[in-house]
Amino acid sequence: GAGVSQSPRYKVAKRGQDVALRCDPISGHVSLFWYQQALGQGPEFLTYFQNEAQLDKSGLPSDRFFAERPEGSVSTLKIQRTQQEDSAVYLCASSSRQGAPNTEAFFGQGTRLTVV
Amino acid sequence: DAKTTQPTSMDCAEGRAANLPCNHSTISGNEYVYWYRQIHSQGPQYIIHGLKNNETNEMASLIITEDRKSSTLILPHATLRDTAVYYCILERAGRRALTFGSGTRLQVQP
Numbered sequence: 030g031a032g033v034s035q036s037p038r039y040k041v042a043k044r045g046q047d048v049a050l051r052c053d054p055i056s057g058h059v060s061l062f063w064y065q066q067a068l069g070q071g072p073e074f075l076t077y078f079q080n081e082a083q084l085d086k087s088g089l090p091s092d093r094f095f096a097e098r099p100e101g102s103v104s105t106l107k108i109q110r111t112q113q114e115d116s117a118v119y120l121c122a123s124s125s126r127q128g129a130p131n132t133e134a135f136f137g138q139g140t141r142l143t144v145v
Numbered sequence: 146d147a148k149t150t151q152p153t154s155m156d157c158a159e160g161r162a163a164n165l166p167c168n169h170s171t172i173s174g175n176e177y178v179y180w181y182r183q184i185h186s187q188g189p190q191y192i193i194h195g196l197k198n199n200e201t202n203e204m205a206s207l208i209i210t211e212d213r214k215s216s217t218l219i220l221p222h223a224t225l226r227d228t229a230v231y232y233c234i235l236e237r238a239g240r241r242a243l244t245f246g247s248g249t250r251l252q253v254q255p
Contacts, residue, residue: 033188062242062243064242064245070247071230071232071245071246071247071248072189072243072245073245074242074243074244077242085242088242120188120189122188122189133191133194134189134191134243135191136187136188136189136190137188138186138187138188139187139188
């Protein structure tokens with residue numbers, strides 16, 4: 030497909046379980062972003078990659094959250110020991126430029142994580 | 146970073162123009178105005194952006210006041226598929242991520 034692909038679309042985890050969320054960006058896109066969106070709110074920035082380098086992880090809410098993009102394409106967001114407050118939609122976006130403001134970001138449909 | 150103020154919700158009749166306002170009275174000279182929308186159960190979608198000139202593309206027009214303290218997104222002929230939350234976002238050059246607020250929930254009525 031031509032768009033950003035995220036998997037799984039839905040994930041139910043028991044509290045304390047580890048989860049891994051996958052993002053396949055648009056081929057050739059340099060920049061990749063992860064956002065967290067709680068119910069009824071706008072997306073909030075988590076972390077940013079330029080190729081394989083994680084240049085900004087200021088939005089990660091705790092050290093239980095970890096993201097990687099080892100080969101500069103596919104990215105994985107991992108959440109360890111999930112808590113109920115981690116329940117949200119996790120969105121991935123990619124763009125073709127190095128974070129320049131005058132480019133559009135393409136978002137995936139997101140992964141809805143529910144921690145029970 | 147400057148903040149934006151948008152109405153919480155708006156209605157628009159199908160086929161009419163939808164005018165979505167955004168106030169950004171503390172905008173800095175190097176901050177761009179971006180608009181994204183999010184249709185239910187989908188990721189946000191880029192619509193348009195501008196710095197100080199009015200912009201138009203196949204989706205919408207962006208009108209920025211001369212003092213840049215406010216802007217309006219115009220959907221010229223709204224359809225039911227335009228029902229979504231619309232986000233007005235300010236981002237400066239060099240900033241890597243978008244800062245979303247609460248947006249305006251636009252409901253297009255048949």
